Amino acid sequence: MPEIEIMARGLGFPEGPVVMADGSVILTEINGGKITKVTADGVVTPLGAPAGGPNGMAIGPDGALYLCDNGGSLYLPGHFMGMGPAADYAGGSVQRVDPQTGERRVLYAECNGNRLSAPNDIVFDRQGGFYFTDLGKRYARARDHGGLYYALPDGSSIREIAYPILSANGVGLSPDEKTVYVADTEGARLLAFDVESPGVLKPGVFPAPHGGRCIAGLPGPARFDSLAVTAAGNIAVATLTTGFVTVFAPDGRLLREVKMPDSHPTNICFGGADMRTAYITLSAVGDLARTVWDEPGLRLNFQH
Numbered sequence: 001m002p003e004i005e006i007m008a009r010g011l012g013f014p015e016g017p018v019v020m021a022d023g024s025v026i027l028t029e030i031n032g033g034k035i036t037k038v039t040a041d042g043v044v045t046p047l048g049a050p051a052g053g054p055n056g057m058a059i060g061p062d063g064a065l066y067l068c069d070n071g072g073s074l075y076l077p078g079h080f081m082g083m084g085p086a087a088d089y090a091g092g093s094v095q096r097v098d099p100q101t102g103e104r105r106v107l108y109a110e111c112n113g114n115r116l117s118a119p120n121d122i123v124f125d126r127q128g129g130f131y132f133t134d135l136g137k138r139y140a141r142a143r144d145h146g147g148l149y150y151a152l153p154d155g156s157s158i159r160e161i162a163y164p165i166l167s168a169n170g171v172g173l174s175p176d177e178k179t180v181y182v183a184d185t186e187g188a189r190l191l192a193f194d195v196e197s198p199g200v201l202k203p204g205v206f207p208a209p210h211g212g213r214c215i216a217g218l219p220g221p222a223r224f225d226s227l228a229v230t231a232a233g234n235i236a237v238a239t240l241t242t243g244f245v246t247v248f249a250p251d252g253r254l255l256r257e258v259k260m261p262d263s264h265p266t267n268i269c270f271g272g273a274d275m276r277t278a279y280i281t282l283s284a285v286g287d288l289a290r291t292v293w294d295e296p297g298l299r300l301n302f303q304h
Helices: none
Strands: 004-008 014-019 026-027 036-037 044-045 052-059 064-070 095-098 104-108 119-124 130-134 146-151 158-165 168-173 177-184 187-197 215-219 223-227 235-240 242-248 254-259 265-271 279-281 287-292
Touching: 004 215, 014 064, 014 187, 014 279, 026 052, 036 052, 052 130, 064 130, 095 119, 119 168, 130 168, 146 177, 146 223, 158 177, 158 187, 168 235, 177 223, 187 223, 187 279, 215 265, 235 279, 242 265
Parallel strands: 052 119, 168 223, 223 265
Antiparallel strands: 004 287, 014 026, 026 036, 036 044, 052 064, 064 095, 064 119, 095 104, 119 130, 130 146, 146 158, 168 177, 177 187, 187 215, 223 235, 235 242, 242 254, 265 279, 279 287
16 A cells, blocks of 8 residues: 545545646535545635536636536445435536636537436546446346446537446546546446547447457456556556455556555546646545555546
């Protein structure tokens, strides 16, 4: 286990960390519906009014935050994980968020007449469009399908580009943007989709229903959550239950497993002058952690 510094404690299932220009981190708290700012020295401040189920976030070309909102989950005493949809759940959405005030505006709540179920994670390409995943809501005896989508930040276009995916969670782009990676939670599978042009995927090989290639996976109780890509093109996947950040090469080789002080690390992002500072949300205990990574992360498009 590397030396890990805890920046903030007492967060309600933190997710979606974004490193800002001043060294602060803006993240989401799904339990409580909050967007929260954590300064470099650990001061925690709410950003805007709580609502819904804020999940993954990214900085867009206009400097605003773009948020995947899963519509809200039910949190019961004694359970740190959501136990199905919230009582007032009416579908998920993708929203634009003012990084100063936290004001939110819904951009997309449906695609092709089908409502979004539980948007989860998001990444922008160089052209200014974004890929986002929909995890799908889990019910007592059924679940919605997940999928992969491509949309524009002005609210003018959304397309379903890979569907169905059982439980599409983390999403990231390779450094050359020729591959989109998706972490499929259930079954701990890392999927790769070949990009033909922005938002257009090359046809997959039958019989994969979504066209993706499974390049890696883990046995046992492991479940994949969000991911980040390094400058070298490796894929760091937050791995639930086992408590690791698992790093795979682009060809699927397991490179290393970095132990976290929590059973449910959910997300990782990179920042700092050399991009070797890793920020990791530890969601079972409700912490935001910071550590030095052994290789620089990929600087995201539009990251300060």
